[in-house]
Amino acid sequence: MNTSSTSSETGPGDASGPAAGTASAPGTGPAPGTAPAAAPVRRSGAASSAIMASGTLVSRVLGFVKAVLITVAVGSVTTVADVFELANTLPNLIYVLVAGGIFNAVLVPQIIKASRNAEDQGADYISRLLTLAVLALLGVAAVVVVLAGPIIRLMGTDWDDGMLALGTTFALFTFPQLFFYGLYTVVGQVLNAKGAFGAYMWAPVLNNVVAIAGLLVFVQQFGAYQQDPHTLENWTAGKTLWLAGTATLGVVLQALILFLPLRRLGLGLRPRFGWRGIGLSTAARLGGWTLATGVIANLAFLVLTKVAAIPTGYRPEHLAMDPPQQIAGVTALNQASMLYSLPHGVIGLSIATVLFNRMAAAATEGDRAGMVSSLSSSLRITGVATVFAAVALVVYAGPLGMLFSGGVPSAGAVVGQVVAVIAIGAPFMSTSFMLGRAFYAQEDARTPFLVQIGVAVFTVACAAAIWAFVAPKHMIFAVAGCYAAQNVLSTLLYHRVLVRRVGDYDVARVLDSHARILAAALLAGAAGAVVLHLLGGYDPAGFAWGSQLTAVVVLAVGGTAMGAVYLVALRLCRVEELGSLLRPVLARLGR
Incomplete structure (x- = not known):
């Protein structure tokens, strides 16, 4: 959930991956001081930005497609969908809670510092940190998997035995994702520190492609929910494998694919033990x-x-x-x-x-x-x-x-x-x-x-x-x-x-701009509502409610009309910030 959470914020462009150390609650995020500050890079800044932005955009689109396909496979307002969603979301939440903050507040800044200052480009130091991170992640993931049943029972309040049983089964497939989420974060930040940005932003694309492929096979093998409703009573091991198994496989490959560009860095990384005196306690205090x-x-x-x-x-x-x-x-x-x-x-x-x-x-x-x-x-x-x-x-x-x-x-x-x-x-x-x-x-x-x-x-x-x-x-x-x-x-x-x-941070001007923007948005919203009415959006038997495909048509037509009216309304309301918003977007499209 934002996400957002969630959300909640998710991993780079992935609608289901974890934020690399971000809080899952909506509206929260990591301190900018923990963001990767890259060492000198081989590519130009514009080229790096274009690669990162394109990876993020493609992955977000695929994540959106994946979310729609999940509803095609198992429905949206259904018990199976909710049970799977909880089991598939919890590894993200638990990872960010127990490990994500530590990595970004403690390990990531140390990786960046070592990459810049050490004569060996930080290879020895990074090897020790990676070894420590992998061992810690294995320990946490093992505990979480062992406690899969109790965790599902704790979260699934008022669930009956069938729901809890299916939730535990899903959890045994999905909870190992926690280890690979952490591995993806740490290895990705090593790459970022060395100026290799593209792989970290494009790896979630592979995750989404694998998950989408699994969902397509699921629908082909077992039918879409609308034609063949999937319930607790008719659920099978094969369905679990293609739904939960491929979801986890995508996360696994998202992490492992990063070892290819990591190897090309030529750092000679290998397991190294001994972590006393390398500054982790100081870093922990600074990132507290x-x-x-x-x-x-x-x-x-x-x-x-x-x-x-x-x-x-x-x-x-x-x-x-x-x-x-x-x-x-x-x-x-x-x-x-x-x-x-x-x-x-x-x-x-x-x-x-x-x-x-x-x-x-x-x-x-x-x-x-x-x-x-x-x-x-x-x-x-x-x-x-x-x-x-x-x-x-x-x-x-x-x-x-x-x-x-x-x-x-x-x-x-x-x-x-x-x-x-x-x-x-x-x-x-x-x-x-x-x-x-x-x-x-x-x-x-x-x-x-x-x-x-x-x-x-x-x-x-x-x-x-x-x-x-x-x-x-x-x-x-x-x-x-x-x-x-x-x-x-x-x-x-x-x-x-x-x-x-x-003191005053130009609040009056901010409020004035938002009032103008809101007026323009409401004008566009009124136009959008008219288009929606014409397309049967307010009639339960209307075109907009015919199928998911008709919904896409309505969104495309109505969204385009509403956007066009909004641009005109912004001009009428004299919103100066439109040009400031469009300039970097148009420049990025040009690149």
Whole structure:
């Protein structure tokens, strides 16, 4: 889940992979100080950026295709889909919780430092760190696999014995992913430190290709869910192999493929033991705030995930009602989370990466005006994309839900409702992220930690309230609302502290720009709603609800029309930031 989580943020361009040390909770992320700073590279910066960007784009597209194919194979608002989704998501969450933060806050900076300073290009040091990382990952992964059953029982609250049994089976296939997620991160950061960026960004493409191939074979062998519903009662070992087995195989190959470019570096890496005196304790202290921020964020997110798994246990009784009622679960939530975090992942992170360097340079030189200018610019430019995306997600929530419905209109309606709720938080995800970068630019990791504490307390309180007071049928909508609300809260907390720290950061201009952008987005949204009406989006028997293919047609036609109106409306509303947003995009397309 953002992702986003999740989300939650995922691995480079992969809708299902782990963020390399990022917090899984929506709106959180690693300290920029932990990002790989490359040694001198052989390629030009433009060429490296193009390779990385293309890998990310291709992998995101394939990850999107994979997510749709999963719903074709096992449905969307179904018990099997939810059980698999939880088992396939947990290795990501557990990895980021227990290892991802450590790698980015401790190991990765050490790899970069050793690569730059040592006479042997850091080969001895990197060998020792890799050996330590592999052993630690093996230990953690072994424990997690052994505890697969208890972990599924802990997360699968109110699941019956059949659900728990299938969840444990899936977990035994998917939990080893944890080791390979970590291996991918560490080896990838060694490559980044040596200036070999492309492989790290393109490896998730292989992951997605393998998973997509497995899903296609699944559909060919066992039929699509719409024609042959897959249930707990008719589930087989062969289905598990092609669904969960190929999902894990993709993650395995994503990690192992990196050893080919690693070998070409000629470092002569080999297992080396002995880690005393190599500076890990000092690095751990320096990265302590970053590590603590990630742990707090993901513990809270794990609690929310546990609550999100509750409705699955109540699905049988809702389907037995007259008439049967659909109930959203983990799968619907993750699909909605992927969609609402997409604008941030594609636009917000790109802008933040560029403007963070400017903010950091200005902060180092004591140039308050320069830092404020960069922050204000990033907030305004990002808003052009994220505000429009939020409105578009609300307007076209139905067709988007249908796209991820497995071909079942009633399931599409439920998924669409979750999308509409969570979309409200999309602009605030990027805004919170940008404000947090202002503190990291000033080498302050303590403030983001304290903000994350506040957000985590709010998240856990929301989870407890949802568990205690919300009916299972509405739990996922409440969790989606919590996703949106925690991004709003994070933005407000960062704003309050930042005003005290640096004073006014051009807030009036930022708000004025966002008001103009919102007006333009609402005009475009009205036009989009008209097109959706003409295409039967508000009629249960309309064209938009005919199939996943018709949903794609509606999204293509309606999205194009809405985008065209938005460009005109931005001109009418005199939004100056449009050119600033388009220039780097057009330049990248040109390259």
